[in-house]
Amino acid sequence: MSAAADPSTGFAREVEAMILARAQRGDMQAFAELYRYFGRACFQLALRVLGHRQQAEDMVHEVFLKMMDTIRSYRGDAPFGAWLKRLTVNACIDQLRRQRHSGEDDAEAIFANTASDDAAAAEIVDTGSLLARLPPRARAVVVLHELEGYTHAELATLFRQSESYSKSVLARALKRLNSLVSATPMSAQVLPWPNQN
Amino acid sequence: MAEPELSLHEIVQRLPATETAHVGADLWPRIAATQLARQRRRRLQRWSGGGLAAAAVLALAVIGPAWLAKPTPAIDWQARAQALEIQLDALTARGDANSSVDTELVRIDAALQAAYDRSAPANELIPLWKQRSDLLGTLLTARQQQVRLTRI
Numbered sequence: 001m002s003a004a005a006d007p008s009t010g011f012a013r014e015v016e017a018m019i020l021a022r023a024q025r026g027d028m029q030a031f032a033e034l035y036r037y038f039g040r041a042c043f044q045l046a047l048r049v050l051g052h053r054q055q056a057e058d059m060v061h062e063v064f065l066k067m068m069d070t071i072r073s074y075r076g077d078a079p080f081g082a083w084l085k086r087l088t089v090n091a092c093i094d095q096l097r098r099q100r101h102s103g104e105d106d107a108e109a110i111f112a113n114t115a116s117d118d119a120a121a122a123e124i125v126d127t128g129s130l131l132a133r134l135p136p137r138a139r140a141v142v143v144l145h146e147l148e149g150y151t152h153a154e155l156a157t158l159f160r161q162s163e164s165y166s167k168s169v170l171a172r173a174l175k176r177l178n179s180l181v182s183a184t185p186m187s188a189q190v191l192p193w194p195n196q197n
Numbered sequence: 198m199a200e201p202e203l204s205l206h207e208i209v210q211r212l213p214a215t216e217t218a219h220v221g222a223d224l225w226p227r228i229a230a231t232q233l234a235r236q237r238r239r240r241l242q243r244w245s246g247g248g249l250a251a252a253a254v255l256a257l258a259v260i261g262p263a264w265l266a267k268p269t270p271a272i273d274w275q276a277r278a279q280a281l282e283i284q285l286d287a288l289t290a291r292g293d294a295n296s297s298v299d300t301e302l303v304r305i306d307a308a309l310q311a312a313y314d315r316s317a318p319a320n321e322l323i324p325l326w327k328q329r330s331d332l333l334g335t336l337l338t339a340r341q342q343q344v345r346l347t348r349i
Contacts, residue, residue, distance in 0.1 A: 026236075026316035028229060035225050043220040057224055064228045065235070127212050146205035178202050181211060 010041030011081035020080060024072050031068055038081060039064070042088050048143045049092040051132050059095060063088050089144065093158045096136055110135045111172055133180055138173040145170055240313050250276030255283060274326035281333035305329045 015037060022030035042063055047056035066087060074083055131139050137159075144150040145166070150158075155166040203211075254276045309325045 028232070031232070032225065032229065035228065039225065040220055043224075044218070047218055053218060056218075057221055060220065060224060061228050061231070065231060068232055126216070127209050127214060128216075130208070130212060142205060174202060174205065177205065177208050181203070181208050184212075 010044065011038065011085040012079070013037050013081055015080045020071075020074070020076075023068075024074070026068075031064070034067070034080075034084075035064060038084050041081070042084065045085065045088050045148070046092055048131070048147065049089070049140045050095065051128075051136065051139055055095070059088070059091055063091050066091065085148075089148070089150075089158065092140065096140055099136065110138055110169060111176060130177060130180060130184075134173055134176065138169050138176075141166055141169045142173045142177070236316065243313070248279060251279035251283065254280040272327075274323055274330045278326050278330035278333055281330060281337055284337055301332055302329070305332065 015034065019030050019033050023034055039060060042060045043056055046059035046063075047053060050056055050059060063084070067084060070087075074080065131142065134142060141155060141159075144155060144158075145152070152163045152166045152170075155161075156163045159166065250273055254273070305325060305328050309322070309329070312322055312325060
């Protein structure tokens with residue numbers, strides 16, 4: 001599947017069969033080893049999707065506890081990293097659903113209460129602060145589609161919405177990001193483009 | 198003329214990279230502590246759940262031993278062992294003791310504890326509970342006979 005383990009996010013690391021077997025028996029040392037392999041990747045992904053450091057740490061906490069509960073059901077059909085990445089994404093989406101605000105089923109309504117581009121652009125200093133200007137659900141769609149390789153069909157399943165919902169949220173989010181970047185004073189300094197640094 | 202819309206990758210190239218955020222050093226110790234606490238709580242629930250089942254089995258044993266003797270497809274060996282232990286404790290309090298059997302019980306208990314500590318599956322736990330139950334059943338029968346003889 002398109003969202004399989006990806007070297008850029010650290011989920012691609014292979015895990016020795018012995019460690020997995022020990023983890024499936026509930027061995028805490030093996031779990032510690034899995035955390036050492038994937039804790040950071042899990043945190044980075046949660047941080048990109050949720051946009052808050054504390055929420056991302058809480059998410060890693062939740063995902064690893066869930067992994068300890070369910071690792072016996074891991075059959076090795078996909079790489080362990082891909083399996084853990086899926087757990088992480090599912091947990092992040094569940095978290096967004098728990099924070100659900102009214103009108104989020106409507107792609108247009110998601111962007112209804114966002115700040116004006118000029119006000120928001122002043123706070124943009126890097127990619128993280130740019131993505132932070134998006135509403136939570138739009139940020140999740142952008143990160144999962146553009147950075148993690150999820151398809152619209154997969155996003156539709158995750159969000160329990162239609163594919164056209166996912167496409168519409170993504171299109172609006174990219175439009176807003178373009179608008180923010182062009183309003184950012186920094187974008188005027190970046191010449192020539194693309195950045196060669 | 199309007200500028201063409203950029204993809205996220207193109208936008209990202211225009212901005213400084215976000216400084217990598219590192220996960221807190223205390224996160225794994227917190228996760229491990231939560232997991233160990235959950236394991237302890239689950240063990241306790243298993244034991245207390247077994248205690249309730251034991252009380253139910255004991256009540257059934259008093260009301261209708263014949264019903265208990267009927268073969269059942271899935272016997273709760275843990276509950277049965279605990280019910281027998283309660284009966285046995287009542288007899289032991291009257292002064293009966295059997296050190297060799299007690300040693301065997303200690304061995305089985307240690308094996309059970311070790312199995313729970315590593316979250317062993319049910320197919321490993323059930324035979325141990327069955328062994329414990331059988332041993333207690335034998336001991337109970339022997340001690341009941343002793344008690345009767347003493348009374349005569």
